[in-house]
Amino acid sequence: MAELIKMPKMSDTMQHGIISRWLKQVGDKIVAGDILAEVETDKATMELESYEDGTLLYVGVSEKSAVLVDDIIAIIGAPGEDISDLLAEQAASKEGVQSAPTTASEIPSTTSPIFVATAIVPTIEPADQPQPLHQPSDRFFASPLAKKIAKEQGYDITQIQGSGVSGRVIKKDVTHFFANLLNKVAGLTARLSGKETYQDQPLSSMRQTTARVLTASKVAAPHFYLTISINMDKVVALRPELNIHAATKISINDLIVKATALALKRHPKINTAWLEDKIRFYQHVHIGVAVAVEDGLLVPVVHFADQKPVAEISKEVKLLSQKAQQKKLTPQDYAGATFTISNLGMLGVESFTSIINLPASCILAVGAVQQIPIVQDNQIVSAYVMKVTLSCDHRVVDGAVGALFLSTLKELIEQPLSLLL
Template sequence: MAIDITMPALSPTMETGTLAKWHVKVGDAVKPGDVIAEIETDKATMEVEAVDEGVVTEILVPEGTEEVKVNAVIARLQGEGEEASPPPAAKPVAAPVAAVEAAPKVAEPAPAPPAPAPVAAPVSSGTRHIASPLARRIAQQMGVDLGSVTGSGPHGRIVKADVEAAAGKVAAPVAQPVAAAPIAAPAAKPSAAAEAAAPFEAVKLSNMRKTIARRLTESKQQVPHYYLTVDVQLDALLKLRTDLNKALETQGIKLSVNDLLVKAEALALLQVPDANVSFAGDVLKKFSRADISVAVAIPGGLITPVIRDAANKRLSQIATEMKDLAARAKDGKLQPSEYTGGTASISNLGMFGIKQFDAVINPPEALILAVGAGEKRPYVVNDELAIATVMSATGSFDHRAIDGAVGAEFMAAFKRLVEAPLGMLA
């Protein structure tokens, strides 16, 4: 019995994916663990490994096909004990084709209308062209005869790009008779508004951008956000960071301000456990561990690699882990387990000089901390007005899960930890 290979769900939010590349072809033998394809998900491009052993008998979805639904059959393997079957049988082509192959001249014309028979010159096997379902549908919509198309897919299979290329070639001749009509209406003059509009380029959305748009729209529509902002003095934390980096220099480890803020958020969640929660319909999930999702900008969007159990990790561990996760995130090499399942998030735009902002909650989490830039400001230090390095931090909270007083308690705990950072080392 044939074994179906289906489009895998490579992330919890994935509904469709793009089959970016095949690493196998019809006739190849595969075994469990072999990389057979690359799939572009809403988060990254990931390799797909074979689960079963067998010989590839069919590739049903060609490379580059977009919006392939999860669990759709994309290829088939020859099952155990099953004889390898050839590609789907094709209807025999008219006899004149064989005559063309056998001799330089056609012995007699085919009994067809004056138009030449719709057989592509490259056909040498005497069989009809094999086309993907998508290619057939597009060919029907565009009026393209598949017999005139040369396939570029496996074993000459006609794919979407082949049909579109053929449609482009025949478009001009089809339009010529219409152009000869003497009563063509004059082209409508563009409206003043259209002429005044700025020129633009329509850029097709990636799977990642589509998912970001959908999920964050749902978040703002369905999650009742509220926001709490505190000003935090950073001088003690900056001094601690400088001292620690000197001590860690021989190990090649360099702490960022964000590494310390990740630790502070995680500890604040453990100090205020009612903020370390998630709304789940009829239940409220209360987490006993603080897993912090850290927003990282990557080409085409953003991703949130997770520092697991951040409250109980050394700062050097957080720095090393975060550096590795961020690098692999930008290369699209993260596994789903590395960017899902956080209990709260942090987003830092301070490096861009942003003073303060409100972040959108990333469901199913109920809390995200938005961190601005540290800047010199007048600030009361030891009951006296002085100039200090101050940062504004804003928490976005899901009011279904976290009440205002709990949110305020969490923000106060975060402020205490950052302003007295030696407590994070205890």
């Protein structure tokens, strides 16, 4: 008997998925465990695995199209099996119900930006046109999807700078190239026509989810903020020596993750979650580390961070960050954070506040390490100082509780050797 293949819920916030690529075609023999397609969710690109044996009889969704969770995307059955009644039954069940968006134009994607301008399209002079980046004798690498998009847009892919391994051109390189070219045309159009122009960027699944989740958090949780300054002189002095002996380069953020995990063990009221009818006190420490990606923000998780040495945390954070950039995070990689750290210090931001990643009770915003004058022993001296701000859900955490946590965190970071014991 034919079996319906439905769009699974691949993350806790997923509402729809986009079929990036079908790996099987109608008529192909399917064995349980085969990968049917690649699905782009709000957090990663994941593989859709078949749990049925048989023949792929029907594919109801084209590539680059979006499907709501639990909607039919394919049918597997016996070779030659009649599925017309099954399809009719499914169509009848949807009759009178507003149809879900099914194309990339109806569900926002990041394939390419939409440019809205006047009808005047100037000619780009030869000097403005991109020149080939690769000589004919060069060995050139590009993903099949990148080649397909470039061909559809009518561009020579050798003009595009690759950002993948060994300079490999990938999808985002092509879409960025196209967007930049549109911007150049927009600028020329505006100058020649004197008319106002703009560019609309469709919302990605990730951006929609981020907007929905953070808005809900800001509305539901009464946030308050506590900021403290931490002397980083000993950390700055210790890092170069650590990295002489460490197998992987240890960052200041790695030390902050470890210090935060240890501080949470001493202050269990911070390592909590609001669950409407109760407060959950976690006895384990899973630190979410916010990572900025092209489409928004992902928060992969370092599990049991308090039990791991700094070198292991460093290696894990680097791996998770790389997977996040490549949209290859698994649900296990981003599930279960009991506390989150968001660090913009490497971008020069002195201090900021973050929105809590519910249901957790707190999030830590980390600013830049700055060399500034301070008063020490009645003298003005130069010191490295970092500001951190703790956002707290007042339903769970009171001001004094948050302040005591920050005091312990400050103590641990200012004595970094304690993090290595």
